[in-house]
Amino acid sequence: MRRSWWILTIAVLLAAAPAAAQQGSVQVVAAGQLSTGDPMRTGGQQGYQPDFGLSWFQPTTRWGTLTFDAHAVRSNKDPRLGRALFAVRDLKTHGLSWNFSAGDTAYTPFLSDYGFNNLFAPQVTFRGGSISAAGGNTSLSVTAGRVTVLRDLFAANAEALGQSLFVARAGQKLTRWFEVVAHASRVRTQDLKEFNYLIESGDDVGAGVRVNATKTLQIIADAGLTSYRRKDATNWEQKPSLLVGAR
DSSP, X not given: OTTHXXXXXXXXXXXXXXXXXXXXXXXEEEEEEEOOSOHHHHTTOOSEEEEEEEEEEEEOSSSOEEEEEEEEXXXXXXXXXXXXXXXXXXXEETTEEEEEEEEEEEXXXXXXXXXXXXXXXXXXXXXXXXXXXXXXXXXXXXXXXXXXXXXXXXXXXXXXXXEEEEEEEEEEEEETTEEEEEEEEEEEEEXXXXXXXXXXXXXXXXXXXXXXXXXXXXXXXEEEEEEEEETTOOSOEEEEEEXXXXX
């Protein structure tokens, strides 16, 4: 079974974890999906898809909160490890609250942090790792991995595609009314299987400011530069972007 090293790493971490300050919880889930119809309409899903999941949640005095989630699924009639995630959350050190995760998870583009209801960017599921930290004046996050597609209704059978992503973001409040933000991303695409795509490679860098003009009014500005290469093309193109608004 693939990713056996991943389970071994979790076992070592759990063995090293201190005694819990609070009671944790374990949840076992068993489900099944049955689908019929034209293969072009069922999206390549198998006729019968089982899902057996194990979730563990454990608060500790030293490591914050430990979370483990793993699912056994079936792919091409063979059992395999589906979605699996190990995370350490709310680990407090150096004045920051840290979150670490490894495995199958999801990323929401930072654009939603600005809070504009008329701007939308879809969530991306991926297999990799992420680190984030937040404090009174500082925030940062780094995410990297391979994009995945979920092959069943339970979001348990995650299949990695030939697309890698890297996203980094940092914010710093210089005063109680003025905050600066910097962000960068990198995407490389080789094979998305049945999904069509137009852009094969892309890099993006940018920075923004958030001004708390009053207790109820924020003024936001963000500028960036995107460099991208279209599918089957050799030349790179560059485009600037600008966002200005208030909320």
